[in-house]
Amino acid sequence: RHDADDPYLVVAADKGTATFSDFANAISEEYGFWLGDAFASGGSAGYDHKVMGITARGAWESVKRHFREMGVDTQSSDFTVAGIGDMSGDVFGNGMLLSRHIKLIAAFDHRHIFLDPVPDPEESFKERERMFGLPRSSWLDYDAKLISQGGGVYPRSAKSIAITPEVREALALKASAMTPTELVNAILKAPVDLLYNGGIGTYVKALSESHVQVGDRANDALRVNGRELRCKVFAEGGNLGCTQLGRIEYALAGGRINTDAIDNSAGVDTSDHEVNIKILLGLPIAEGELTVKQRNALLPEMTDEVAALVLRDNTFQTQSLSVSGRIAAAMLDAHQRFIQFLEKTGRLNRALEFLPSDEEFAERRSKGIGLTSPERAVLLAYSKIWLYDELLAATLPDDPWVATALARYFPRALRERYASYMPRHPLKREIIATYVSNSMINRVGSTFVHQLLDATGAKPPETVRAYLLNREIFGFVDLWKAIETLDNVVPDAVQSAMLIDTSRLIIRGTTWFLRSRRLSDDMAATIRHFAPKVQALAERLLRLLDPSERARIEAGVAEYVAKGVPAELAARAVSCDTLYAALDIIEVAGDAQRTPELVAELYFALSTKLGLPWLREKISILPGDAHWQTLAKGAMLDDLWSLQRNLAAEVFDGGADIAATAGLIAAWQDRNRRGIERAGQLLSELRAVGSPDPAMLSVALRELRNLA
Structure with a gap:
């Protein structure tokens, strides 16, 4: 025996058997199988895939995406x-x-x-x-x-x-x-x-x-x-x-x-929804709260919403492949390491899935070619399966906040009428793990969880927890929706660039929570603590920045606006990089018992005075996309953000009786005059070099650390 026990077997029609579902379900009920007439989907009391046109509609999401990449709207051209x-x-x-x-x-x-x-x-x-x-x-x-x-x-x-x-x-x-x-x-x-x-x-x-x-x-x-x-x-x-x-x-x-x-995943996806809906409605039927006749009348009422839920999966899955295609060459190293990881853990047979050998990876790297969409599609599937298994083996699906995903899986009519039965669904944990892993991987890509495992040692359920906190606190769902409303309004490349802009904050914010004491706190309480403060800081951010940093953001906004993006949305996307600082600012404010607004003002003023934006830019543009180069750059940037936070905390610690930013910085300078002069001299020398190498930047960071 090679397979573990499964809750149910999906019975799908094949050529010539599309009308046999009722026969299969009759046998299921005759034998008293727990699924009853949910055993074979698409019968007389189920969703007719041809009438819904669901498989073709799912495939058409891929068609629309491919054409949009070429600048063509299939619905108008x-x-x-x-x-x-x-x-x-x-x-x-x-x-x-x-x-x-x-x-x-x-x-x-x-x-x-x-x-x-x-x-x-x-x-x-x-x-x-x-x-x-x-x-x-x-x-x-x-x-x-x-x-x-x-x-x-x-x-x-x-x-x-x-x-x-x-x-x-x-x-x-x-x-x-x-x-x-x-x-x-x-x-x-x-x-x-x-x-x-x-x-x-x-x-x-x-x-x-x-x-x-x-x-x-x-x-x-x-x-x-x-x-x-x-x-x-x-x-x-x-x-x-x-x-x-x-x-x-x-x-x-x-x-x-x-x-x-x-x-063509939409057909199977529809069957999954049908089976899980029938299982859910089996609970009120067993308690006499619903008759089979009433259930059979309810199912067709939900057809359009079931289709919308399914097509949503198609839309975001193709979006993920499209965006990753824009950066496929840069992601080659991450893709290779993830494949090697899956192989070592016995989860993937590279040859069986026709993924490149290490020699083929080297050849593609030399040509500047990344994985193709069919190859990335395979990795997307494996990443979801791996993450699903990791979540199911952990306690995360039992977290009250994470468990809210269960209701989102079902149509609104069921959420309104039968929400009380959802926590008793026999496959509750499996649905939550599927929903969360699917929606997350579609947004962050196939290698995200593994890259953070590499960089921080975080277990996958911890990364998911940190990602969900980050997503809610920074309002990513609304931001993504706003970008998606620009379909066929601005070029697809512009939308992809905006989504890639947001991904930097997703990576940094998720990493921040993985290293934070907040990770084990109540998720709902953590979101309530951070989200309104982040929103308030986001509205003031531009005014607080170093002139060069402000100019960079304004130039980025102008570029997007020139391509048809609304100014407010462009600003949100471009400032993602800088908004990451809000997490540290809020924590320093809590520790120092000061307002986040005052801490933000000091945080950025101090950064400008010490030349940290220039240093950050030089680290960011260091050459190399290979694994160790990426890790080294990431570590240096993390050190710089950490240094900026520690410096702000140090200024407040030494100025408990001072209220104004200028006074706080002046008092700190008086206490650290010699170290500040030495760090300033070193940074002046680096500026004269123009393009400092990693060794020079490391020395500068070490010198600045002496001030904190």
Whole structure:
């Protein structure tokens, strides 16, 4: 036996068994299995995935994200598509109705080849919509009068198909006639904006793979290599449309692709929600507070919100891959170390997941190439599984504040009517651990928890606790929402840059709490203590800064505003770096029994007087993204922040009877005149150098530490 006990088995429909859920559930109830009719999702008392169109809608979140990266809004701009599938299918049929701007120039299934070289987006949309509404359909049902000149529908059984000039141009072909197999192969290699896979079969492999290795003999003659794809985006609505090596080959050649596990996860996610909702409602049913008939009426009422909860996961998962793609080359070392860690702990077989060897990492590093999206998607999944296991083995899911995540998993109707039953859900801890790990990793990336384990030795549940405190205290959820409202308003690169700006405060703030005595305190009380004070300081921050620091922030704000970002939002994103100081300021204020406003004024005035902003900038721009260089820079910056806090505390300790900032600093200078002069002289020498190296900066830090 290799598997541990599981609370339940998810039974998913496969080809030809989509309507068998009721049979499976009848057997479950006959045997008295605890899940009852939650055993197989999607039955007569469940969510119909095709009616919801949920799998295609999830895949479309990936499509929209890929196109947004290219500066195209799929919901308002026309784009060309080639497809695998037909309008009777769930994933293809629903998918081809998700934008009125689709120009479907070619598609095929196992029966027919459809060609429409110059389609009218609106007319073709209406015709696809009509076909989707038919009880059964094939491409032969498409109204021939609506097909553009040179197009048509051809059986896959034909011996030869004439290639018209219009089709030759649309598919960039030279031949005047092709066999159906040759034409399907050409459709897969079409120079379109999007290749949408909503069918069954593996159509893309890598050059290094044989057809035998792929294991889908029926499509051997059709299959292409990843580097032969000419589409800009490949969407995997169907399972196993590409091999993983095929995806990587296509991505390395410049194609935009995730994985099938990312693109078509919405169906499985919906099933998970259905099962957990039915388990929850089983509690009031058992107590006579709800009848099965009432439950069956309630389930469809929640369809739209269940879909919204599921699509939220798709949105943030694709956002995570997109943002990490912007910094993939810089993250290569962190990705490699995380892979090595997972291997050492027996959690990952690198070869099985087609992740680069250490030699391949070295080669990519020399070329300045990071992991591709398909590779990062695998790491994203492994990081979530690892973190989930760590949380489940710890007490964090039992924390009253963390446990509020349980309610957020369920639709509003259940939160309003059955909240009292939620703490009794048999899978309460598992849902909380899943929800927290999923939402956190989507926001901070796959390597975040491991990097902090490396840097601080913190256990994953401690890092999650520190992250959640940091997220709430600095109001990150509202900030992220504000950035996301700019979808298709500002370039995707601008939104990604803003999210990367916020990530610096996430890392520093989380690290601060990991090293703070506050980590073990009541979470709700800690948030109440810090959040309003941080907000008040944020509003005054710019006025307190060193002129050069203020100029840096103002320049950053101006740059974002010029790209269409509202000024207030731009200021919040750019000042994330500096706002980190609020945590130390609040702690010093508490210890010195002074107001945070006074401490902030002194904190920044002292920093300016000693030239600490200049020193911080020089440390930040030290060259090198390798692991030890990053750790060294991080340690020096941590030392500098710690020094700034200790200096502020020292000034207040020696000036208990002094109220004004100028007087406090003057008194401290009188006590430390010789040390201040020596540190000032050293910093002047460093400024003369222009670009001091790590050794010089370390000496400067040591000299400044003597003042605290």
